[in-house]
Amino acid sequence: MIARTAIRRFGWALAALTALPVAAAPSIPLSSGTPAAFTLQGGSFTTSYYVDVPANIAQGTQLRLQLSGTGAADADLFVRYGTPFADRSLHGANADFDLFRRYAHYAAISGTSTESIVVRASSQQPLRPGRWHVAVVNLSQPSTQLSLTATLQSAATDGGIQLEFPTATSGTCSGAPWNDSTPATPTGGNPGTTLGQQRRNAMQRAAELLAAQIKTPAPIRIRACWRDLEASATRAVLAQAGPTNLTLHDVDQPAPWLPNRYSWYAIAAASRLAGTSACGVVGGACTQPDIVATFNSRIGASDVLGGRTFDYGYTPAGTGANFDFISITMHEIAHGLGFLGLVNIDAADGPLGARFSGEGATGYSGTGYNDVYGESTAILDANAATWKPFLDAGTSDAERAAALVSGNGLRWWGSAAVASPLNNLGAQPPPFNLPMLYAPCTGSPCAPQSGSTLSHLVQAGDLMNASYQVPGPRTLGLAKPMLDAVGWSDANAATPAFTQPMSSWWFDRNHSGHGLDLQLARRDANLGDVYNVIFYTFDAAGRPEIYISTGNLVDGVFVGGRDQNGNGMQRMRYDAATRTSVLDGSVGGDLIIDFNDAASAPACRSVAHAAPQIGVMSWRVGTSRGQWCIEPLVTPDSHPTPDLSGQWYGGNDSGWGIGTQMVRRTGAAPFSTNLIYYPADASGTLRWGAADFESYAPGATTTVYSVTGYCRTCTPVQTTFTPIGSLSLTLTEATVGGQPTGVNRASFTLNFPGAGYTFSRTNAPITLLTLPAGSQ
Secondary structure (H helix, E strand, O other): OOOOOOOOOOOOOOOOOEEOHHHHOOOEEOOOOOOEEEEEOOOEEEEEEEEEEOOOOOOOOEEEEEEEEOOOOOEEEEEEEOOOOOOEOOOOOEOOHHHHHHHOOEEEOEOOOOEEEEEOOOOOOOOOOEEEEEEEEEOOOOOEEEEEEEEEEOOOOOOOEEEEOOOOOEOOEEOHHHHOOOEOOOEOOEOOOEHHHHHHHHHHHHHHHHHHHHOOOOOEEEEEEEEOOOEOOOOEOOEEEEEOOEEOOEOOEOOOOOOOOOEEEEHHHHHHHHOOOHHHHHOEOOOOOOEEEEEEOOOOOOOOHHHOOEEOOOOOOOOOOOEEHHHHHHHHHHHHHOOOOOOOOOHHHOOOOOOOOOOOOOOOOOOOOEEOOHHHEEEEEOOOOEEEEOOOOOOOHHHHHHHOOOOOOEEEOOHHHHHOOOOOOOOOOOOOOOOEEOOOOEOOOOEOOOOOOOOOEOOOOOOOEOOOOOOOOOOOOOHHHHHHHHHHOOOOOOOOOOOOOOOEEEEOOOOOOOEEEEEEEEOOOOOOOEEEEEEEEEOOOOOEEEEEEEEEEEOOEEEEOOOOOOOOEEEEEEEOOOOEEEEEEEEEEEEEEEOOOHHHOHHHHOOOOOOOOOEEEEEEEOOEEEEEEEEEOOOHHHOOOOOOOEEEEEOOEEEEEEEEEEEEEOOEEEEEEEEEEEEOOOOOEEEEEEEEEOOOOOOEEEEEEEEEOOOOOOOOOOOEEEEEEEEEEEOOOOOEOOOOOOOOEEEEEEEOOOOOOEEEEEEEEOEEOOOOHHHO
């Protein structure tokens, strides 16, 4: 059986960093196995180093990067394939800790200056020929002497399993039984001559047998404990184990080494995928084990299970013998590795079948994310001979709760396990060939069996069977291909693909009236294409307001470039004297949009999307923040030819602009919807208005409306429209950048309600600030 263990959270604050003069471009190659020594000033970074992996690397080769420093320094290591790290934002601000995390394919961020990263062909960003860029960040204040080594190793190394045997009792963890001096006769190949020695030897043998089957690049640390667990004359918990932490890859918590976005991983599996230690994955001190395994100190008592005790022999225990300690230990460690469903199976903890909120885990947000084990779990409908994913967006808590007590309706659909010759149901026709998970009906009415339901198999003789097996298995069996699905696969990984978002207006169906004008501004093959984003939204009083973010698209994620104040999204105001916009330093924010696998995100789970692309938008304005699910309002195939959609501005006459989206209509002039961004009062407050041309023709005039809505965190209400002026647009040619030539012009007169202020232009020349649709 397994019990949920306490899960700890490590936090990281953003750090402002200083670029060294040598950090301008990667310039120092690392030779395999040769250390590079350098001094890194406090609060600074370097992006100077890189590794070139040759084209002729052998199968099984791994790249190991090691960083070591002196004293109590805190230095972190980041690795990226192909294109370099950005050492400054588009606003000229030095890179901060978060920017390195956004660009990194791998990171080691413990609270020490000793870091390592291993990249294999099975890693999410697989090892392959080409350039691997390295960044090192010194988060300490004093200068630090550092040594950086990159080594191409011809064969994968095994970090093994490290055991921690406490010598005293701490909380609920007793270490005394490991040091029990009671004399014992060597048994089953175990040479120990005291009970404590035999226990330690058996634990070590179990760890060695398991480590040989999973081959992790970073050591797995296990704390082994004893305490009194449930025990009676007829029933007892022999042992329990679980991960000490969970982590995930989320738009706000980037961990791109994890294959499944928005899903919880056990920390040992995340460490294996990241190629670094657990503390390297989540940060902080390296004192916490990955797994805690606890054995029942009541086993062997005369009033528990007839006095049967543990058998510490290396050879499997036979029928009628004592309990095989090695097999039990391997079983429990496998739970800690990630053979563990997180959906709620205890009514005392909330609705049965509900997703795990992740409270206390690294990346916790209070939202029910999927877990990677549950994502390979299925619900079988035997009558219809069909199945559906256990954590599908359309699967309810009630459906999951019913499957948990269905007897044979809880299955595993991961392809490797289904196809495995170890699958006892493999000869059955689909979907009855899906391996069966433990889902007994216990009590009346039926209830899941706490600690056992979902996280066990029912295959006789398998290590992860819900019941104690005789003789005790010494291999993972079917659990190996199942563990492969939760982060332990050695198969070569495919190179990941990333989404290129379309230029359009994007909106969230749950926040009608708010939206983004997202447009491609220029291509950048090194640091990621540059997008201009205008967040048109409403303030606390429901008045229209805008925020602006310009940033790079990094592996399918828009990262708003931070300014000198640390804000990645800015509010501007109009300066009438210079006819420009200036930064409003009274409030700032951040904007990150992940366009990859957004359908898996909690923000998008409840929304039925027919759009070809969706994204998870994480925004911050001041101290308020949120995650929204966004989709494009107009897709490229809906635009007319020529397409004059984009963000228009007045060149030197700036501080205002017009966003245009044109829609093709059969047999008629295109429909054009427009947002005009303008100063609404004498202090230069920028607001937005809406104006549509039902049938656009150059020189046409239409009414501009101010829109009143609701704040970003308020309950949605119906928006209202108030006419505030007129707009005339003459758009004839998709000119881009520089000073307008005059072939495109705008005239408007706008009066924001109650402001007593008029803003107008007559035949003002305009040009596109962003790339025209035809060149994207």
